Each structure stands twice: as C-alpha cells, then as structure tokens.
Amino acid sequence: MEAIFYIAAIVAVLATVLTVTRLNPVHALLYLTVSLLAVAVVFYTLGAPFMAALEVVIYAGAIMVLFVFVVMLLNLGRHTVDLERSWLSPGAFVGPAILAAILVGEVSYLLARSGTLTPPVAEVGPHQVALALYGPYLLGVELASFLLLGALVGAYHVGSRRAQGRTTVGSRSDRTGLASGGDLVRTGADRPSGAA
Amino acid sequence: MFALGLIGLLVRRNLLFILMAIEVMLNAAGLAFVSAGARWGQADGQVMFLFILTVAAAEVAVGLALLLRLYHRFHSLDVDAASEMRG
Amino acid sequence: MFHLLWLVPTIPFAGAALLMIFGPRMAHRTAAFMGCCSIGISAVISMLIAWQFLHQPPAGGGYTQHLWTWMSVANFHLGISFYLDALSLIFMLVVTFVSFFIHVYSSEYMRGDEGFSRFFAYMNLFVASMIVLVLGSNLLLLYLGWEGVGACSYLLIGFWYTDPKNGLAAQKAFITTRVGDTAMAVGLYLLFQQLGTLNIQSLMQAAQHQWPQGSIYATAAGLLLLGGACGKSAQLPLQTWLPDAMAGPTPTSALIHAATMVTAGVYLIARTHVLFALSPTAQLAVAVVGAATLIAAGFAALVQDDIKRILAYSTVSQIGYMFLGLGVGAWTAAIFHFMTHAFFKALLFLASGMVITSMHHEQNIFKMGGLRKELPLAYWAFVIGGCSLAGLPLVTAGFYSKGLILWGALSSPVGSATLWFFGVIGVLMTSLYTFRLIFITFHGPCHHKPSQKTGWLMGVPVIVLMTLSVVGGFVELPSYLGNHPWFTNFLQSALPATAEGHAALSELGAEGIVVLAFFLGLGAAWFFFLQRRELSESMAESGLGRALHRWWYTDWGMDWLYDRLFVRPVGWFSRANKKDAVDLIYTGTAAVTRSGWSSLRLTETGRVRWYATALVVGTVIFVLIVALL
Numbered sequence: 028m029e030a031i032f033y034i035a036a037i038v039a040v041l042a043t044v045l046t047v048t049r050l051n052p053v054h055a056l057l058y059l060t061v062s063l064l065a066v067a068v069v070f071y072t073l074g075a076p077f078m079a080a081l082e083v084v085i086y087a088g089a090i091m092v093l094f095v096f097v098v099m100l101l102n103l104g105r106h107t108v109d110l111e112r113s114w115l116s117p118g119a120f121v122g123p124a125i126l127a128a129i130l131v132g133e134v135s136y137l138l139a140r141s142g143t144l145t146p147p148v149a150e151v152g153p154h155q156v157a158l159a160l161y162g163p164y165l166l167g168v169e170l171a172s173f174l175l176l177g178a179l180v181g182a183y184h185v186g187s188r189r190a191q192g193r194t195t196v197g198s199r200s201d202r203t204g205l206a207s208g209g210d211l212v213r214t215g216a217d218r219p220s221g222a223a
Numbered sequence: 224m225f226a227l228g229l230i231g232l233l234v235r236r237n238l239l240f241i242l243m244a245i246e247v248m249l250n251a252a253g254l255a256f257v258s259a260g261a262r263w264g265q266a267d268g269q270v271m272f273l274f275i276l277t278v279a280a281a282e283v284a285v286g287l288a289l290l291l292r293l294y295h296r297f298h299s300l301d302v303d304a305a306s307e308m309r310g
Numbered sequence: 311m312f313h314l315l316w317l318v319p320t321i322p323f324a325g326a327a328l329l330m331i332f333g334p335r336m337a338h339r340t341a342a343f344m345g346c347c348s349i350g351i352s353a354v355i356s357m358l359i360a361w362q363f364l365h366q367p368p369a370g371g372g373y374t375q376h377l378w379t380w381m382s383v384a385n386f387h388l389g390i391s392f393y394l395d396a397l398s399l400i401f402m403l404v405v406t407f408v409s410f411f412i413h414v415y416s417s418e419y420m421r422g423d424e425g426f427s428r429f430f431a432y433m434n435l436f437v438a439s440m441i442v443l444v445l446g447s448n449l450l451l452l453y454l455g456w457e458g459v460g461a462c463s464y465l466l467i468g469f470w471y472t473d474p475k476n477g478l479a480a481q482k483a484f485i486t487t488r489v490g491d492t493a494m495a496v497g498l499y500l501l502f503q504q505l506g507t508l509n510i511q512s513l514m515q516a517a518q519h520q521w522p523q524g525s526i527y528a529t530a531a532g533l534l535l536l537g538g539a540c541g542k543s544a545q546l547p548l549q550t551w552l553p554d555a556m557a558g559p560t561p562t563s564a565l566i567h568a569a570t571m572v573t574a575g576v577y578l579i580a581r582t583h584v585l586f587a588l589s590p591t592a593q594l595a596v597a598v599v600g601a602a603t604l605i606a607a608g609f610a611a612l613v614q615d616d617i618k619r620i621l622a623y624s625t626v627s628q629i630g631y632m633f634l635g636l637g638v639g640a641w642t643a644a645i646f647h648f649m650t651h652a653f654f655k656a657l658l659f660l661a662s663g664m665v666i667t668s669m670h671h672e673q674n675i676f677k678m679g680g681l682r683k684e685l686p687l688a689y690w691a692f693v694i695g696g697c698s699l700a701g702l703p704l705v706t707a708g709f710y711s712k713g714l715i716l717w718g719a720l721s722s723p724v725g726s727a728t729l730w731f732f733g734v735i736g737v738l739m740t741s742l743y744t745f746r747l748i749f750i751t752f753h754g755p756c757h758h759k760p761s762q763k764t765g766w767l768m769g770v771p772v773i774v775l776m777t778l779s780v781v782g783g784f785v786e787l788p789s790y791l792g793n794h795p796w797f798t799n800f801l802q803s804a805l806p807a808t809a810e811g812h813a814a815l816s817e818l819g820a821e822g823i824v825v826l827a828f829f830l831g832l833g834a835a836w837f838f839f840l841q842r843r844e845l846s847e848s849m850a851e852s853g854l855g856r857a858l859h860r861w862w863y864t865d866w867g868m869d870w871l872y873d874r875l876f877v878r879p880v881g882w883f884s885r886a887n888k889k890d891a892v893d894l895i896y897t898g899t900a901a902v903t904r905s906g907w908s909s910l911r912l913t914e915t916g917r918v919r920w921y922a923t924a925l926v927v928g929t930v931i932f933v934l935i936v937a938l939l
Contacts, residue, residue, distance in 0.1 A: 073261040159266040171277040178281030186288035
C-alpha cells in the first residue's frame with residue numbers, strides 16, 4: 028500500500044514538472060490531467076476515496092474540459108487542422124501514456140487486491156465528510172455556493188462581451204476598436220501618464 | 224508540487240500556463256489538507272478540499288473568460304504584452 | 311396690561327421681518343407706514359404698561375414674563391423671559407418713543423433713497439433688539455440684544471455701502487465694540503462660573519450674599535462688564551468708533567449713535583449696580599473713565615468742523631457724564647441724564663439732518679453760516695437742544711440732570727471734589743463747543759443759500775423733541791427748587807438712592823459754580839466765534855494752537871496710536887507670516903506623501919508576473935519574520 032502511495036506521488040510530481048515545462052498547451056494539458064489522476068490515487072491511498080472520486084470527476088473531468096474548450100476556441104481558423112494534427116502527433120502521447128499506464132497498473136492492482144489491503148491510515152468516508160460539511164461548515168457551504176454563482180455570472184459577463192460586437196474572433200488585423208477602453212487590462216491606459 | 228506550480232506561475236508568460244500553474248498550486252494545497260486530515264483521522268481536511276475545489280472551479284471559469292478577452296484584445300496570451308500601465 | 315409686554319419687542323421684530331421679505335416690492339409709502347406703525351404700536355403698548363406700572367406697581371417692584379425655555383443644560387437653565395421694573399420701563403419708554411419720532415422723521419428724510427425699505431427694516435430690527443436688551447431677564451438674553459443692536463449699528467453705518475469709506479467705518483465700529491463685547495462675555499462666564507446663574511435678579515442676590523465688600527470677583531466682573539460698556543458706549547479708550555459711525559444716515563446717528571444704543575453701557579452698569587456697589591475699585595474705574603472721557607471728548611469736539619462729528623463727540627462726552635454719575639453711585643441721576651440726553655441729542659441730530667438736507671449734504675460748518683433766517687425751525691431746535699446739552703439753568707432738561715450728576719459727584723461718599731471739578735470743566739467745554747457750533751452755523755455771514763424746505767414729517771418730531779428737551783427736566787426738581795424728586799422716587803424700586811455724604815459746598819453753591827461755568831463757556835464762545843472770529847483763527851494758526859488743533863482734531867491721536875499699537879503690528883505680522891508657518895506642517899506632510907507616492911508608483915508596472923513575484927517575496931519575508939520571532 029505504501030509502495031502504491033510513493034509511486035503515485037512520484038508520478039504526480041513528474042507529470043507536474045512536465046506540465047510546467049511543456050511549450051505546447053495541449054501537451055501540458057495532457058500532463059496536467061495525468062498529474063491530477065495521480066493525485067487522485069494518492070488521495071485513495073490516504074484513506075479519502077470520496078475525494079479521489081471528486082478529483083477525477085471535477086478536476087480531471089470538468090476543469091480540464093474547460094481548458095481544452097478554451098484552447099480550441101482560441102485557435103479557430105485555417106491553421107487549426109494542421110495544428111491539431113501536430114499537437115496530437117503520436118510522439119506527444121508517449122510520455123503521458125507511460126505515466127498513465129503506471130497509474131492504471133496501480134489501480135488494477137488495488138482493484139484486484141480489494142478488501143485485502145489495509146490502508147496505512149484510518150479511512151474517512153463520505154459519510155463523515157457529509158456530516159462535517161452540513162454541520163459545523165454549513166456557513167462555508169453557503170458561501171461556496173455564492174462564490175460559484177458569482178463566478179457563473181462573472182464568467183458569463185466577461186466572456187459575453189464580444190457579443191456586443193466590439194471585437195470579433197479571428198480578426199487579427201482589426202485593432203481599431205481597441206482604444207475605446209473599458210476592458211479590465213486597458214483601464215491603466217486611461218490614466219494620464221504625466222500625473223506627477 | 225506547490226513549489227512547482229509557483230515556479231510555473233512565475234516563469235511562464237503564457238496566460239494559459241499561468242492558469243494551469245494556479246490549478247496545480249490549488250491542487251497542492253488540497254493535497255496538503257487531505258494528508259493532514261488523514262494523519263489525524265478527521266473529516267475537516269476533506270471538507271477544506273471540497274472548498275478548494277469550489278474555489279478552483281470558480282477561478283478557472285472566470286480566469287478562462289478573462290483569457291478569452293485578453294486574447295481577443297491583444298491576439299496573444301503573453302501577459303507582459305498586456306502591460307500598458309505606465310507607473 | 312403687563313401680559314402685553316412680549317408684544318413690545320415682537321411687533322418691531324415682525325415689522326422688520328416683513329420689511330425684509332416684502333420691502334423691495336413695497337411702495338415707499340407702505341414701507342414707511344409699516345416701519346412707523348410697528349414702532350408706534352409698540353410705543354403705545356409701552357405707555358399702557360407704564361400707566362399700569364404707575365397705578366398698580368407689581369409686587370416686589372418687578373414683573374417677570376416667562377415666554378419659553380431657551381436652553382436647559384445640566385443645572386444651566388435660561389428662559390426667554392422679560393423682566394420689567396422701573397429701570398427697564400424708563401429705557402423701554404424712551405427707546406420706543408424716541409424711535410417712533412425718529413422713524414416718522416426718517417420717512418421724509420430718506421425719501422427717494424433706493425434702500426428705503428431696507429432702512430426701515432434695519433431700524434425696526436434695531437428697536438426690537440434694543441428692547442430685548444433692555445427687557446432681558448438674564449444676562450445672556452441681554453447679550454443677545456446687545457449683539458443685535460451691534461449688528462444693526464454695523465448695518466446702518468454701512469448703509470450706503472457703495473462708498474468704501476462707509477464700509478470701513480462700519481467695520482471699525484463693529485470691531486472696536488467687539489473688543490468690549492469680548493470682555494463682557496468673559497465677565498458673563500466669570501459670573502456664571504462663580505455664582506451659577508445668569509438670571510439678573512438671582513445673580514444680584516447671590517452676589518450680595520456670597521461676595522464680601524471689595525471682593526476680588528466683584529471687582530473682576532465689574533471691570534469686565536465695564537469693558538463691554540466702554541465698547542458699546544464709546545468711552546475711553548474704545549471711543550474712536552463713534553465719530554466715524556457718523557457715516558450712516560442722520561436718523562441712524564440720532565437713534566442709535568446718540569439716543570439709545572450707545573447708552574446700553576449705562577443700562578448694563580445700572581442693571582448690575584450691585585456688583586459695582588460691592589467693589590469700590592470697579593466703581594472708581596467707572597467714574598474715572600467717565601470723567602476722563604467727558605473732558606477728552608469735550609476738547610475733541612471743540613476743534614471739529616463736521617457738524618455731525620461735533621455732535622458725536624458731544625455724545626461721547628455726555629455718556630461720560632452718565633458714567634461719572636454711575637461711578638459715584640448717583641444711579642438715578644445717570645438714568646435721568648440718559649433720558650434727557652436721549653431727547654436733546656436726538657433733537658440736535660434731527661435738526662442737523664434738516665440743515666444737511668438743506669445744504670445738499672454739506673456737513674462742514676465753516677461752509678455754512680447765517681442760516682438763522684433761512685432755517686428758523688432748525689435754528690430754534692439747535693438753540694433749545696444746545697442749551698439743554700450745555701445746561702442752561704432752570705428752563706432746560708439738561709441742566710437738571712447734569713446738575714444731579716455733578717451734585718452726586720461732589721456729595722456722595724464715593725465721589726470727590728476732583729471728579730466734580732472735572733465735571734465742571736466739562737460743563738464749560740460743553741457750552742463752549744455747543745455755542746461755537748450754533749454761532750458758526752447759524753450766525754455770521756451766509757455762504758450758501760439753503761435750497762430745500764423740509765416738510766411737516768420732519769418738523770413735527772423736531773417740535774415734539776424740543777418740547778421734551780425743555781419739560782423733560784421738570785420730573786426731578788432739586789431740593790433748592792421745591793424738592794420734588796419724582797423721578798428718583800419712581801426708580802427707587804429698582805435702584806438704590808444716591809448716598810449723601812458731606813460736601814465741601816452746599817448744593818446751591820455748587821450749582822452756582824456750574825452755572826458760572828456754563829455762562830463762561832457761552833461768553834467765550836460768543837466772544838471768540840461771533841464777535842472776534844479772527845482772534846480764534848489767529849489762535850488756531852499759531853504754532854501751539856495748530857499743534858493742539860491737530861492733536862484734538864484727531865481725537866487726541868487715538869486712531870494714530872491704535873494704528874501704531876495694533877493695526878500695524880498685526881499687519882506686519884501677517885505680511886511676515888504670508889507663507890504661514892503653521893501651514894508648513896501640512897504642506898510638508900503633503901510633500902512627504904507625494905514623494906512616497908512617486909516612489910511607490912514605480913512598482914505599478916502593470917506586469918502581472920511582477921505583481922505575483924512581489925506577492926511571493928512578501929509572503930516569504932512575512933513567513934520568515936513570523937518564524938524567526
């Protein structure tokens with residue numbers, strides 16, 4: 028059991044290093060996914076199976092999908108197909124595949140030996156987590172829901188600006204509408220530079 | 224892992240990578256919480272991880288929306304290119 | 311009738327308010343009617359109250375009308391309440407009646423002036439404030455009226471505000487009286503702090519019970535109140551504003567700067583006479599101030615050439631007599647002189663207003679002359695008023711009142727022969743400058759033909775005041791003339807009688823010397839200014855004469871002295887301190903902040919990674935500090 032923990036941890040660190048050092052975003056995303064999956068395994072070995080499931084579903088699933096969506100959104104155009112091809116070249120799959128294979132091996136080993144392995148630490152199951160969550164942390168749950176709502180509205184607002192026709196996707200040469208201000212990153216330019 | 228994420232944040236200029244680095248950092252923090260919770264056999268660590276998960280989801284949604292805006296404005300994901308502020 | 315007391319100040323106040331709001335849209339006739347009527351009604355009510363006061367005097371000699379509570383903080387309670395006794399009744403009557411006649415006079419005098427309704431609004435407001443001053447049952451209400459009349463005085467001196475000179479005169483009056491008012495305010499604090507009340511009646515009782523004779527507190531309070539009185543009543547050393555105050559319209563000079571407001575100081579001292587009776591020092595100070603002022607102002611009046619300035623200095627001098635009377639404990643005599651002075655001085659000012667109107671606003675007496683035939687009413691008004699002012703024996707009011715004061719100065723235990731002697735010199739001076747004024751203005755060769763004739767609206771008040779200037783004295787006949795001290799008896803309930811000490815002379819003998827002084831002055835004036843005019847001119851031309859002339863003309867150089875003592879040092883200091891040393895602290899703070907800002911703004915690069923690095927470094931340093939400590 029401890030061996031599984033250490034192997035998963037090494038995989039996680041390795042994948043993270045590779046994530047940070049990749050130049051290609053799609054490659055980095057692949058490594059990041061692997062890293063998250065490794066962390067999920069670590070969670071399981073630490074006696075938190077519920078968290079491990081959440082890690083896989085939300086992090087490796089939902090959040091990574093968002094990233095992939097955005098990467099795809101940014102690259103609409105004639106080069107897209109070529110870019111896709113170059114990104115998804117078989118060579119790029121090697122590294123993540125190896126790391127993922129290690130994880131699969133671990134998981135299958137765990138499944139095969141299920142019930143016989145004793146975790147090194149006491150397992151804290153979803154039951155206890157739910158009791159704590161809706162007991163002393165009720166206020167935190169409410170706040171988290173507010174945060175999600177705010178993020179939803181904020182992301183919609185920020186992302187839907189282009190619906191107002193101020194900039195168009197892919198029009199690389201058109202920068203005439205830029206000086207109109209109001210964007211978050213441009214607000215600084217409105218300040219008089221010689222304010223001293 | 225936290226340190227790795229931090230380095231990623233500081234070193235990379237691509238906004239997408241910065242966001243990923245932030246995800247890594249959050250994940251590292253969550254890992255620390257869960258480990259601590261496991262060490263003491265308490266559910267609190269996992270509760271904290273849940274909150275971190277929520278924060279990460281919210282952050283990534285807003286962050287990616289901002290990224291899209293930035294890209295449409297500057298046609299690049301270089302955060303230093305977005306620096307027009309003259310202090 | 312007493313319950314109508316609150317109407318006496320309220321009606322003029324309402325008149326003032328209406329005139330201020332609707333005045334600019336009113337016809338002049340309406341404004342004048344309203345202005346005069348409000349004072350007239352007020353005067354009638356005063357008379358009704360006086361009638362009842364004479365027939366059914368209120369218990370204890372005073373009637374208090376409590377209207378509402380003004381303020382109530384901890385153990386400090388003040389009401390808007392009026393106190394009526396013999397003293398305030400006399401003042402109220404004189405103020406309302408003289409004001410009424412002056413209002414009637416002004417309705418013609420001010421005709422055609424563009425500020426016509428404004429003038430009446432100010433005058434009504436003045437009367438209301440003056441009555442509040444007189445009737446106020448506590449010293450704070452009195453102070454309210456005191457400041458109210460001061461403000462009206464300021465407004466009316468600067469009435470023709472388009473001329474900057476008038477504005478300056480108004481400011482001078484306001485600032486100079488403010489000096490005295492500050493002293494008075496300090497006096498009020500002292501009284502409240504020591505005795506715990508500001509209600510005049512309880513204050514006087516408390517002072518009598520708590521302070522021994524000659525108490526230091528009584529002296530301090532008395533001197534501080536005297537300071538306030540000096541400012542308001544233009545006594546030495548704060549008298550310099552009154553001659554300049556003649557910049558206002560003549561009816562204003564008559565009402566405010568001769569008959570009523572300037573005597574507020576006299577009222578204040580008479581009202582708080584208990585304090586002065588407790589402190590011989592303060593009382594002596596009052597007497598000395600009065601005696602010094604009456605002499606100084608007499609000499610200054612002798613060399614003026616502006617008809618109104620002469621009268622202004624004579625006012626200062628006559629109030630000096632009142633202060634002398636108060637200072638020697640001849641309380642009723644001072645009040646008596648206040649009353650007669652209000653009559654004859656208002657008369658003189660109104661008559662001078664007639665002269666000035668006829669002469670196209672010429673005020674220099676040396677450019678007049680021979681007006682006796684042209685302006686008979688003004689001439690007779692001047693003769694009667696002047697005789698009353700100088701004290702023509704037996705037939706004029708001024709003779710009786712001034713005689714009473716001088717007799718008090720000689721005979722009272724507080725008085726002395728020196729004070730009396732100064733008073734007699736003052737009589738000589740008074741008669742000298744009064745008849746100089748009359749002889750130069752109305753006799754001799756005629757320089758300018760007067761043009762305008764004055765109407766009955768100006769004539770009637772003058773005639774009424776002429777009558778009062780004569781008969782006003784008969785309410786108090788001295789012992790050698792049948793001894794009918796009605797006036798003193800009337801005031802007995804409010805003011806103590808003049809204490810009789812032993813005197814070096816009999817009353818008749820002393821009176822004889824006063825009469826002698828009067829005739830000496832009259833004769834000298836007749837000789838120098840009518841018979842041998844060139845003699846007085848050659849005297850004025852000689853070296854010593856010219857120096858004295860200049861010195862007295864500038865009121866003993868007081869303005870010059872104050873200019874050097876106060877105005878210039880303050881001006882110099884403010885110029886030297888143009889950059890404002892204190893301000894350096896604030897500009898320095900601003901400069902430091904600014905430099906901090908300009909160095910901090912260097913960190914505002916707009917580079918996200920730079921921010922993130924700074925965040926990390928800051929966190930690491932913080933964690934290190936926490937860990938190390």
